[in-house]
Amino acid sequence: MAADETQQTEAGVMAVDNHWSLAEMTGDTAWLDQMLMPEYRSVNNDGTAHAKAAIVAGAAKRKGTSLDKAKLDWATYQKEHPFGSAVVVHGNTAIVSFYDPALGPQRGVKSSDVFIYVDGHWHALYSQHTAVHA
Template identity: 65%
Template sequence: MTANRYTLLSTFVAALLACSGMLVHAQQAGAADVDETQHTEAAVMAVDQHWSIAEMTGDSAWLANMLMPDYRTVSNDGIAHDKQALLTSMAKRKSITVSEAQLKIADYLKEHHTGSNVTIHGDTAVVSFYDTTLGPQKGMSSADVFVYEDGHWHALYSQHTGLHG
């Protein structure tokens, strides 16, 4: 969605499951209807949403294909994690259904006032997430970098930070 995708997702999913999610990746309600193979902002957001749902539902095959081999995510505390660490962490969590994931994500986004921007330059896209009450200049929480390769968007890098108002 994004404090560190790896750390935040682990924390978020644990909190969600303990209560019955920060996935800022699921911004667009209609993203599931978007062709993820297109070279468009909507497709990048759809892939980002799919990413959140894949992590929550345990779809490791899709996630392994979407993440580039040298994918890295850097947490709020500056610690880098690689693709395998993300997949290993995900495998240890209890999966939920797609509909449960979608509801939990929608509730989280509504509660946490999460906004996003997509910038595409050539075959590189950056998805930035921010707190809408602070705005994109002061409320940045994370960014995901995607590369369009072989007709698909693939995540290369994620950077996360604490909000500073």
């Protein structure tokens, strides 16, 4: 059974982060629009920042992709690009970090998502992606 996305827990925020991946892959722009804060920014490893509108527009190009196909594509991605995850929840703030399992969470962080808990739901505020070098 999947964790309840409204829980103010590690499991709740991870459920939202997992839903986020599937929402982008299926073009679920309505869900993304409510989950991403208006000020949301995603910063690539080259320093380029992308606003919420760019993330939602990118997802819109995949609108109509079936959930079954998205889950299969996500499982394939995870197999081809293994990663570990670490979650820290402090009050109404959570940080979800993804890392290279060979390097671990101290040396191999690939990306982190910052969430805030508002009105019973987790919302993404910021993401940072990095290049990892062994």
